[in-house]
Amino acid sequence: VTVIGAGPVGLYTAFILAQGGVDVAVFELEEDIIQLPKAAGYFPVVMDEFKKTGILSDVIKASIPMTGLSWRYPKQPALAQIAFPRDQIAIHLGQNKLSDIILQHLAKYNVPVKFNHRLISLQQNPDDIHAFIEQRVGHTQVQHTTKYLIGADGGKSTVRKLLGIPFEGFSHTEFDIIASNIDYPLHNYCDWPTANFIVDPEIWGIVVQTGEEWRVTVGVRSHLKMKDEWDEEQAIKMVKDRLPKILPGPTEQANIKAVSPYTMHQRCAAKFLDGRVILAGDAAHLTNPFGGLGLTTGLLDAALLGRVLRQVLVEGKSPSLLE
Numbered sequence: 587v588t589v590i591g592a593g594p595v596g597l598y599t600a601f602i603l604a605q606g607g608v609d610v611a612v613f614e615l616e617e618d619i620i621q622l623p624k625a626a627g628y629f630p631v632v633m634d635e636f637k638k639t640g641i642l643s644d645v646i647k648a649s650i651p652m653t654g655l656s657w658r659y660p661k662q663p664a665l666a667q668i669a670f671p672r673d674q675i676a677i678h679l680g681q682n683k684l685s686d687i688i689l690q691h692l693a694k695y696n697v698p699v700k701f702n703h704r705l706i707s708l709q710q711n712p713d714d715i716h717a718f719i720e721q722r723v724g725h726t727q728v729q730h731t732t733k734y735l736i737g738a739d740g741g742k743s744t745v746r747k748l749l750g751i752p753f754e755g756f757s758h759t760e761f762d763i764i765a766s767n768i769d770y771p772l773h774n775y776c777d778w779p780t781a782n783f784i785v786d787p788e789i790w791g792i793v794v795q796t797g798e799e800w801r802v803t804v805g806v807r808s809h810l811k812m813k814d815e816w817d818e819e820q821a822i823k824m825v826k827d828r829l830p831k832i833l834p835g836p837t838e839q840a841n842i843k844a845v846s847p848y849t850m851h852q853r854c855a856a857k858f859l860d861g862r863v864i865l866a867g868d869a870a871h872l873t874n875p876f877g878g879l880g881l882t883t884g885l886l887d888a889a890l891l892g893r894v895l896r897q898v899l900v901e902g903k904s905p906s907l908l909e
């Protein structure tokens with residue numbers, strides 16, 4: 587099996603396949619795991635899944651527990667708050683760190699994870715698929731033949747586009763978001779839980795603790811963001827201007843360590859299976875990040891897909907199971 591994309595969904599799918607005795611290789615366009623601020627909250631359904639594959643203790647060690655959720659107007663006491671039940675585990679962990687953990691476990695199965703390798707085209711045949719992969723250095727092209735190909739290559743999925751699968755739904759046009767990692771001792775100035783929704787028609791956002799840092803994601807009017815020429819300085823300034831409006835304490839001392847802009851989408855591929863190609867994670871479905879459901883559902887795709895493909899390839903069950 588060939589997996590396109592070493593995001594958390596591609597890596598976790600490869601890991602489950604490798605555990606099941608399936609030969610698998612991963613190809614990733616970038617030179618390393620992407621470090622941008624993205625997913626940071628994981629709910630019990632995903633923790634149960636990590637327990638099944640044996641990575642739960644490493645995930646818990648690297649993370650902090652989610653103490654609860656609150657909804658509040660900017661800088662105000664909570665309008666509503668939920669403490670997390672003690673018998674259920676939910677955590678915060680940057681998705682880059684989760685990917686690192688999966689990568690370490692994958693290494694035990696000698697699964698090749700080839701960074702700097704970009705899928706550029708594919709050809710489906712009755713019994714296999716030819717994937718054409720370009721190496722970043724030297725632009726050499728290689729043909730890789732595989733029985734199944736998994737497109738876990740994110741929202742802008744090349745795999746989905748090559749197959750012409752419509753990505754139905756809509757993109758939010760009025761607001762974009764800027765996600766940032768900040769170094770700021772927020773708990774010196776308040777007793778907020780680890781996940782907080784800022785409720786406001788204009789200056790809304792989410793403030794989540796990810797360890798020593800906080801992930802502050804703010805909504806910005808779309809016209810304020812220069813889409814084609816992404817301007818990091820402007821984004822840092824926008825986050826800096828927003829902090830004193832939503833957080834207590836001397837926010838001018840906050841150190842903004844990373845920023846990344848995103849457009850929000852509600853989209854789903856018209857089909858996830860096309861011949862011997864399967865879409866998973868953001869390549870198959872995109873949602874706004876406010877419910878923490880993007881990666882959650884992507885990891886559940888990986889869990890189911892990995893196990894069903896194993897039944898087809900190792901146990902000889904019918905490929906119709908994939909439908």
Ligand SMILES: Cc1cc2nc3c(=O)[nH]c(=O)nc-3n(C[C@H](O)[C@H](O)[C@H](O)COP(=O)(O)OP(=O)(O)OC[C@H]3O[C@@H](n4cnc5c(N)ncnc54)[C@H](O)[C@@H]3O)c2cc1C
Pocket residue numbers: 590591592593594595596613614615616620623624625626627628681703704705706738739740741743744745765803848866867868869875877878879880881882883884
């Ligand atoms: C600000 C923000 C906060 C979020 N918070 C949460 C949260 O708390 N909880 C949650 O569940 N979800 C959250 N999400 C959603 C989550 O980040 C995504 O659902 C997740 O990244 C999906 O993982 P993926 O592996 O499917 O795709 P990606 O992480 O996008 O990985 C795809 C990989 O494919 C590679 N690739 C692309 N094209 C090619 C190609 N042609 N050849 C080879 N490789 C290729 C890319 O380089 C990338 O590494 C958040 C999203 C954002 C933007």
